[in-house]
Amino acid sequence: xxxxxxxxxxxxxxxxxxxxxxxxxxxxxxxxxxxxxxxxxxxxxxxxxxxxxxxxxxxxxxxxxxxxxxxxxxxxxxxxxxxxxxxxxxxxxxxxxxxxxxxxxxxxxxxxxxxxxxxxxxxxxxxxxxxxxxxxxxxxxxxxxxxxxxxxxxxxxxxxxxxxxxxxxxxxxxxxxxxxxxxxxxxxxxxxxxxxxxxxxxxxxxxxxxxxxxxxxxxxxxxxxxxxxxxxxxxxxxxxxxxxxxxxxxxxxxxxxxxxxxxxxxxxxxxxxxxxxxxxxxxxxxxxxxxxxxxxxxxxxxxxxxxxxxxxxxxxxxxxxxxxxxxxxxxxxxxxxxxxxxxxxxxxxxxxx
Amino acid sequence: xxxxxxxxxxxxxxxxxxxxxxxxxxxxxxxxxxxxxxxxxxxxxxxxxxxxxxxxxxxxxxxxxxxxxxxxxxxxxxxxxxxxxxxxxxxxxxxxxxxxxxxxxxxxxxxxxxxxxxxxxxxxxxxxxxxxxxxxxxxxxxxxxxxxxxxxxxxxxxxxxxxx
Numbered sequence: 001x002x003x004x005x006x007x008x009x010x011x012x013x014x015x016x017x018x019x020x021x022x023x024x025x026x027x028x029x030x031x032x033x034x035x036x037x038x039x040x041x042x043x044x045x046x047x048x049x050x051x052x053x054x055x056x057x058x059x060x061x062x063x064x065x066x067x068x069x070x071x072x073x074x075x076x077x078x079x080x081x082x083x084x085x086x087x088x089x090x091x092x093x094x095x096x097x098x099x100x101x102x103x104x105x106x107x108x109x110x111x112x113x114x115x116x117x118x119x120x121x122x123x124x125x126x127x128x129x130x131x132x133x134x135x136x137x138x139x140x141x142x143x144x145x146x147x148x149x150x151x152x153x154x155x156x157x158x159x160x161x162x163x164x165x166x167x168x169x170x171x172x173x174x175x176x177x178x179x180x181x182x183x184x185x186x187x188x189x190x191x192x193x194x195x196x197x198x199x200x201x202x203x204x205x206x207x208x209x210x211x212x213x214x215x216x217x218x219x220x221x222x223x224x225x226x227x228x229x230x231x232x233x234x235x236x237x238x239x240x241x242x243x244x245x246x247x248x249x250x251x252x253x254x255x256x257x258x259x260x261x262x263x264x265x266x267x268x269x270x271x272x273x274x275x276x277x278x279x280x281x282x283x284x285x286x287x288x289x290x291x292x293x294x295x296x297x298x299x300x301x302x303x304x305x306x307x308x309x310x311x312x313x314x315x316x317x318x319x320x321x322x323x324x325x326x327x328x329x330x331x332x333x334x335x336x337x338x339x340x341x342x343x344x345x346x347x348x349x350x351x352x353x
Numbered sequence: 354x355x356x357x358x359x360x361x362x363x364x365x366x367x368x369x370x371x372x373x374x375x376x377x378x379x380x381x382x383x384x385x386x387x388x389x390x391x392x393x394x395x396x397x398x399x400x401x402x403x404x405x406x407x408x409x410x411x412x413x414x415x416x417x418x419x420x421x422x423x424x425x426x427x428x429x430x431x432x433x434x435x436x437x438x439x440x441x442x443x444x445x446x447x448x449x450x451x452x453x454x455x456x457x458x459x460x461x462x463x464x465x466x467x468x469x470x471x472x473x474x475x476x477x478x479x480x481x482x483x484x485x486x487x488x489x490x491x492x493x494x495x496x497x498x499x500x501x502x503x504x505x506x507x508x509x510x511x512x513x514x515x516x517x
Contacts, residue, residue: 094370109363112370128370 002064002154002187003029004050009059011045011211019045021211023059027155032181032188036198037208037234043191044159046208050189051080051157063154079148080157083164085140087132087147093119094128097146111150118149121183122176138169145180158190162197174200195235199223207231229349232280232342238307238319240342241286243279247272252279256313257292259338268352269343277352280342283307283321289337294318296328308334368506372430376502379495380426380440384419386488387447390481391415394454402463402472403454411454418443422492429499432506440496447489455481 004027011020020042027033035043048054050061052073061069068076087096094115101111119125122142132140141161148156158177162170178201181188192198198205199219207214207222207230215227226232232240245252245259247269252259259279261269269277284305294310306326312318320336328334343352391411394403422443428436458473473481 092370108367108371109360112363112367115370 003027004155004187004189005060005062005065006046006050007060007062009046009049009061010057011042011049011054012057019211020049023213025206025213025216027187027189030185030187031203032190032201033204033206034190034192034198034202035206035208036192036195037214038193040210041208042211043193043206043208047080047157047159047189047191050155051078052076053080076155077153078155078157079151079153080159081141081144081148081161083160085132085144085164087140087143089132092129092131093124093135093143093146096132096143097128097150100147100151114150114152115146118146121149121180122146136169137165138173141165141173142176145177149180149184154187156184156186156188158188160192161190162192162194170197177201195237199235205235207234209234225351225353226280226342227351229278229280229344232344232351236282236284238283238321240280240282241318242344243281243316243318244276244346245279246276247274252277254279254313255316257316259291259341265341265343272343272345272352276346278344278346278349280344281318281338282340282342283319285340286318286320286322286336286338288322288334290335291337292318292335294320294334294336296332296334297330299326299328301325301327310334312336365505365509368432368502368509373432373499373502374430376429376495376499377426379491379498380422380429383444383447383488383491383495384422384426386484386491387415387418387422390484390488393477393481393484394458397473397477399463399465399470399472402458402461407453418446426495429495432499432503434500434503437496437500437503440492440499444489444492444496447485447492451482451485455485 004025006023006025006027009020009023010018012018023042023046025033035046037043045054049056052068052071056069059069060067063076088099091099097115097118098111101114115128116125119128122145124139124142124146127135127139127143132143135143141164144161161177162173165173174197177190181201190197190201199222202219204216205219205222206216209230215222215231217225222231222235226235229242233242243254245254250261250266252261292312294308294312296308296310298309300307300309303325304323306322306324306328308320308322308326308328310318310320320334344350345352394411398404421439425436425439425443429440455473455478459471459475459478461472462469463472464470
């Protein structure tokens with residue numbers, strides 16, 4: 001049982017720079033929460049405040065209802081996995097994993113049982129006598145996770161654990177973290193700037209920008225119903241196409257193009273008639289059909305899909321993710337249709353719903 | 354009874370991953386005692402008496418001793434049986450050394466300004482004898498512990514292999 005509650009948390013550094021503004025989050029027992037956002041958005045700072053590695057300037061942090069805002073890191077019963085693994089190079093994998101328990105002067109036999117159990121979970125049994133330098137990046141990160149597991153903490157904290165790994169290893173280790181979470185059913189807070197990690201791992205995602213929480217929700221909610229332009233652009237790869245349009249007579253008019261609206265969309269945008277809004281269309285929501293004519297600039301074949309980058313209207317850049325293998329050349333003209341559209345208020349940048 | 358058996362099995366199994374620190378620390382202690390021995394000898398050279406007999410050889414032996422025992426300390430850390438025999442030999446040599454430099458110096462008399470002086474007085478003699486004897490004891494104990502543990506570990510590993 002480990003429920004975490006972050007209430008109105010601010011982080012203000014000594015030089016008066018504020019890194020986190022009014023952060024609120026309730027983490028349920030066994031939930032995997034991913035904090036995602038670009039570099040400098042305050043996600044790692046938030047995690048470090050939870051871990052006790054940074055002071056909380058304002059607000060409260062509760063673990064199972066107990067106020068731990070001022071508690072030192074060692075008394076918080078949390079384990080953190082760092083991007084750079086933070087393993088002791090002169091110790092074997094076994095000694096690294098046993099280290100925190102040895103410091104606590106636990107019974108060596110109990111330590112042995114815990115280390116072997118963690119090594120079994122992480123498939124590290126055959127590596128226990130090796131030194132970290134003899135392991136691959138993915139294995140080292142598993143050791144770092146193993147060191148956390150043996151402590152049996154209430155909350156696991158991951159600070160960009162996959163950033164040092166190559167793409168293939170990152171995918172494999174990501175799946176291992178997911179399996180680990182299912183197996184341990186532990187409460188986890190995970191920081192990443194990679195939205196693919198966020199979408200694949202999270203029970204819920206906290207999307208942050210400039211120290212502010214932009215949206216909290218399930219991966220599908222953030223993908224399908226983004227709160228604002230930032231979330232819409234950040235979640236999804238390639239990012240959503242954003243086009244400046246005017247709402248007029250049941251249609252959207254952009255620079256050199258027009259998009260027809262359905263009845264529901266007309267009703268939704270009725271208050272914006274005569275005003276300008278931002279039209280958002282995900283590349284995967286564009287298909288070949290009737291409507292927009294695009295002049296192809298580049299064509300990227302991904303196997304199952306083809307990314308077609310081009311220009312519509314008055315040289316507005318648009319990316320379409322079309323199904324199958326296509327071989328468009330620079331200058332080809334393709335007619336596209338938008339299957340799903342998102343609308344954003346240009347003043348507030350919030351989604352129009 | 355079952356719990357005790359279980360604990361014993363775990364203790365055995367731990368040896369697969371935990372180094373033999375007891376033996377290696379005894380080796381370090383053996384080196385330290387040897388250092389105390391030769392520091393005591395060389396700082397109390399009376400009328401250059403020590404330069405009369407094999408002092409060069411003694412210095413070279415001390416250096417070799419430290420290198421060999423340090424190497425053995427790493428070997429016994431990993432339960433390598435061969436290093437036990439090396440430690441037994443070096444330990445025996447430490448005992449033999451009592452009868453070389455210290456014994457001769459204890460008996461030797463030199464004249465300083467017309468006065469006869471014993472090169473190594475009783476307190477220093479017993480001190481260096483103790484250093485060498487304790488150093489020998491440490492090395493032999495380190496070798497014995499390592500031999501014992503490595504045999505147990507070998508049996509445990511072969512039992513595991515048979516079981517699997």
